[in-house]
Amino acid sequence: MAAIFNALPGIEVPVDSINKYLAQMWVDTAAKGGPAPAADDVKATQVNFVLHLGFNTTVDDALEQFQTAVLFSRRAPCRVVVLCPLPIDDPGTEMRAKIYGECHLGKSKGDTRCCEFVLLSYPFGARQYLESELSVCLITDLPLYYWVHRFASIHRLTEYQYLLRRSERILIDSSIADLGIFTFAWPRPEAVRDLVYARLLPVRQSIGQLLSGYEPAALIGGLRMVTATHDEKLTAEGRVLLAWTRERLLGCGALPEVGFDCRPASPTEGGLLRLAFEYANGHCFQWYGNVERKNACIEADYGAGRSTMHIAVSLLTPDAALSDAMFF
Amino acid sequence: MPDAQRHPFLQGLSKHRGAPPTVVVIFGASGDLTARKLIPAVFNLGYDNLLPADFFLVGFGRKPIPDDEFRGIATGAIKEFSRRELNADVWNRIAANTSYVAGGYDERDAFDRLAKHISAIETKIGREVQTLFYISTPPSVFAPILLNLGASGLASRYLGRRHHAKVIIEKPFGRDLISARALNTTIRSVFEEQQVYRIDHYLGKETVQDLLVQRFANAIFEPLWNRNFVDSVQITVAEEVGVGTRGGYYEQSGALRDMIQNHTMQLVALTAMEPPVSLDAEAVRDEKVKVLKSIQPLRVGSGGDVVRAQYAAGMMGGKLVKGYLEEEGINPQSATETYAAMRLWINNWRWQGVPFYIRSGKRQARRVSEIAIQFKRPPGTLFAESDRFNLAANTLAFQIQPDEGLSLVLNGKVPGLETRMQPVKMNFRYSTTFGSNTPEAYERLVLDAMIGDGTLFIRGDEAETSWALYTPVLEAWAAAGREGMGSYASGSWGPVGADELLATSKHTWRQP
Numbered sequence: 001m002a003a004i005f006n007a008l009p010g011i012e013v014p015v016d017s018i019n020k021y022l023a024q025m026w027v028d029t030a031a032k033g034g035p036a037p038a039a040d041d042v043k044a045t046q047v048n049f050v051l052h053l054g055f056n057t058t059v060d061d062a063l064e065q066f067q068t069a070v071l072f073s074r075r076a077p078c079r080v081v082v083l084c085p086l087p088i089d090d091p092g093t094e095m096r097a098k099i100y101g102e103c104h105l106g107k108s109k110g111d112t113r114c115c116e117f118v119l120l121s122y123p124f125g126a127r128q129y130l131e132s133e134l135s136v137c138l139i140t141d142l143p144l145y146y147w148v149h150r151f152a153s154i155h156r157l158t159e160y161q162y163l164l165r166r167s168e169r170i171l172i173d174s175s176i177a178d179l180g181i182f183t184f185a186w187p188r189p190e191a192v193r194d195l196v197y198a199r200l201l202p203v204r205q206s207i208g209q210l211l212s213g214y215e216p217a218a219l220i221g222g223l224r225m226v227t228a229t230h231d232e233k234l235t236a237e238g239r240v241l242l243a244w245t246r247e248r249l250l251g252c253g254a255l256p257e258v259g260f261d262c263r264p265a266s267p268t269e270g271g272l273l274r275l276a277f278e279y280a281n282g283h284c285f286q287w288y289g290n291v292e293r294k295n296a297c298i299e300a301d302y303g304a305g306r307s308t309m310h311i312a313v314s315l316l317t318p319d320a321a322l323s324d325a326m327f328f
Numbered sequence: 329m330p331d332a333q334r335h336p337f338l339q340g341l342s343k344h345r346g347a348p349p350t351v352v353v354i355f356g357a358s359g360d361l362t363a364r365k366l367i368p369a370v371f372n373l374g375y376d377n378l379l380p381a382d383f384f385l386v387g388f389g390r391k392p393i394p395d396d397e398f399r400g401i402a403t404g405a406i407k408e409f410s411r412r413e414l415n416a417d418v419w420n421r422i423a424a425n426t427s428y429v430a431g432g433y434d435e436r437d438a439f440d441r442l443a444k445h446i447s448a449i450e451t452k453i454g455r456e457v458q459t460l461f462y463i464s465t466p467p468s469v470f471a472p473i474l475l476n477l478g479a480s481g482l483a484s485r486y487l488g489r490r491h492h493a494k495v496i497i498e499k500p501f502g503r504d505l506i507s508a509r510a511l512n513t514t515i516r517s518v519f520e521e522q523q524v525y526r527i528d529h530y531l532g533k534e535t536v537q538d539l540l541v542q543r544f545a546n547a548i549f550e551p552l553w554n555r556n557f558v559d560s561v562q563i564t565v566a567e568e569v570g571v572g573t574r575g576g577y578y579e580q581s582g583a584l585r586d587m588i589q590n591h592t593m594q595l596v597a598l599t600a601m602e603p604p605v606s607l608d609a610e611a612v613r614d615e616k617v618k619v620l621k622s623i624q625p626l627r628v629g630s631g632g633d634v635v636r637a638q639y640a641a642g643m644m645g646g647k648l649v650k651g652y653l654e655e656e657g658i659n660p661q662s663a664t665e666t667y668a669a670m671r672l673w674i675n676n677w678r679w680q681g682v683p684f685y686i687r688s689g690k691r692q693a694r695r696v697s698e699i700a701i702q703f704k705r706p707p708g709t710l711f712a713e714s715d716r717f718n719l720a721a722n723t724l725a726f727q728i729q730p731d732e733g734l735s736l737v738l739n740g741k742v743p744g745l746e747t748r749m750q751p752v753k754m755n756f757r758y759s760t761t762f763g764s765n766t767p768e769a770y771e772r773l774v775l776d777a778m779i780g781d782g783t784l785f786i787r788g789d790e791a792e793t794s795w796a797l798y799t800p801v802l803e804a805w806a807a808a809g810r811e812g813m814g815s816y817a818s819g820s821w822g823p824v825g826a827d828e829l830l831a832t833s834k835h836t837w838r839q840p
Contacts, residue, residue: 046761202377205345209380212335213348213455251336307454311381312421328342
């Protein structure tokens with residue numbers, strides 16, 4: 001984790017002076033003739049956002065998630081705090097801090113937005129002090145969002161009740177998370193959002209828009225089997241898509257005899273995702289697409305003849321998925 | 329509609345992601361509004377993945393234009409006017425479903441051809457589609473278009489079902505009370521009110537919508553939002569531009585018809601209305617109508633509530649500019665006002681005795697639209713020495729455009745050993761807080777109409793109530809000709825008469 005902290009961008013500052021150096025960061029920028037943000041005008045912060053990198057995070061992965069947070073902060077100006085725990089407790093190890101700022105220049109002066117990052121490296125044994133340190137780094141009165149990334153064991157989260165209980169939303173990615181997320185006793189389960197579900201928004205939308213054109217009874221009448229097929233890399237997406245479909249179909253009425261299956265595609269095709277309904281009455285519905293090639297096809301026949309539609313579809317980008325999971 | 333009452337496959341999706349298959353038909357497809365606003369709005373909705381997969385765009389106009397050429401015109405409009413650069417992937421998919429039907433607005437056959445065109449689309453995709461007619465034409469052809477939509481059966485498509493036909497009508501909704509009623513009668517002979525979306529793009533602006541949020545989602549404001557705490561309200565809709573090449577149109581219109589009766593009155597209604605029982609379209613519009621009906625009739629003439637004026641020569645941006653009467657296409661004896669200011673009194677429990685000052689004009693010092701709530705000064709003499717205490721009235725200002733946001737003026741202590749004070753301003757700017765890539769008003773409104781949400785559109789009785797207030801003023805001005813017409817230098821904030829309107833109650837206009 002020290003390697004991650006060292007690799008992430010930013011200027012190392014004393015932990016007890018984070019806010020002082022954050023303020024100076026903008027003064028110095030202006031003094032050096034760089035873009036001078038007009039005081040707080042371009043640092044209007046909307047939310048506090050904590051990215052907590054777990055022990056399974058690699059350096060490259062950390063840099064990638066950091067960049068996602070940067071992109072997100074352009075959409076929603078925020079104070080980002082990146083937490084980098086150190087797995088080995090050496091009594092001599094102390095907390096370290098870095099600060100990082102970035103301005104995104106748009107088409108006009110009014111389209112300039114700046115973000116501020118605080119990076120904290122802390123020995124695992126110091127986690128009980130993290131709450132106090134974090135409270136200094138966050139902006140008072142603004143909502144807090146918490147992104148948990150690649151924890152080796154999700155049960156370590158019990159050590160961070162402060163974040164779990166205070167956050168408006170807790171973001172996890174079930175495609176890469178420890179399986180414990182499905183059994184973990186979340187103190188506020190209603191606050192937990194799966195980024196896989198968020199990424200699938202365009203798929204859910206295209207299916208939802210089409211199927212909402214038919215009466216709910218028509219969708220479940222004669223339905224025998226629902227199958228989600230996926231590329232191996234999209235196992236979580238297939239699982240979440242099937243779960244969502246099942247829930248939506250249950251909303252249409254009882255499904256006593258309907259089977260649900262999720263299986264990898266064979267032979268596998270990169271980016272493939274497919275959802276198919278089998279009916280006993282000749283009706284049919286099938287959505288299949290390649291989210292890497294950004295295209296999909298929908299076929300449906302609910303008694304008025306088969307219609308086929310080609311659409312553009314892709315999974316939400318990581319920063320857009322964060323935004324959707326946080327605000328919707 | 330509550331999420332639980334929606335179709336199960338739309339539950340959990342935001343309402344704007346649930347538009348049904350739709351054909352948008354634009355009447356006036358080769359017009360300026362179509363190029364500047366409507367086509368870019370469609371493109372940006374597509375970019376944000378908010379259009380239904382079955383989306384079709386049909387231009388309709390008198391001029392015969394081949395489909396390819398219409399698509400080319402649309403592409404050019406996106407390149408020139410869209411807030412985002414043209415994205416070929418997005419636009420090519422929309423363009424593939426874009427076509428054009430030529431015909432006269434009073435030509436019944438043309439509407440039958442349009443009906444066949446839409447039926448062919450349904451046959452091709454094997455599904456029923458909603459039709460959204462966008463009437464973006466001069467008002468002189470509103471009636472023939474509406475009547476032909478009725479006669480051809482297009483207006484009653486799927487009536488009674490979720491994807492019934494809908495119509496968006498651009499302002500002006502009449503030019504006085506009689507014509508507004510006549511237009512509504514024509515509309516109602518063909519469409520039911522729930523199918524009609526009278527558009528005022530001001531209502532699609534984020535700040536205007538935020539007004540409802542600020543008022544009703546913040547407990548600190550609503551208790552103060554009444555005659556006990558508010559001293560006065562000022563609403564300004566100022567433009568820098570003159571009439572330009574629109575002289576012919578403007579001569580028949582004027583500031584009152586062009587801006588005050590519609591945009592400004594919508595801002596008055598949203599500022600002054602009572603809390604609606606819900607955010608349902610009818611609940612919001614009921615409250616708007618109630619408050620508009622509470623406005624006292626305006627007194628015209630000397631010492632009255634209204635002022636009108638025309639811009640004279642002056643200086644804009646350091647350059648000399650002509651006066652209104654010297655503009656191209658303007659009658660040198662014109663009695664059309666380019667500026668109007670009003671003092672409104674709202675006769676209800678909440679606002680009794682609080683003046684609402686509204687003004688709108690062309691060739692003003694800067695382009696700005698804002699609503700400013702000026703609160704009463706604190707009682708007592710604690711800070712009464714005016715040389716030491718520069719005490720300002722607390723003012724909450726909603727800036728509609730440009731730089732959308734709001735500011736609050738408070739009094740603060742100047743640092744130092746002595747107690748001195750000075751007004752300080754707290755700012756909230758949309759672009760910096762939420763990013764500047766917010767949708768344009770037309771994007772929001774076109775999508776709202778597609779999903780059947782009429783909250784941000786004007787109901788027929790709203791338009792009539794507003795005209796009922798202003799028609800006597802227009803009649804009095806028409807009878808007076810140029811008598812009483814004031815003048816103001818281009819680049820200024822308006823005529824002396826407008827200052828005098830406020831001076832009687834010791835108020836002054838803001839210079840936003």
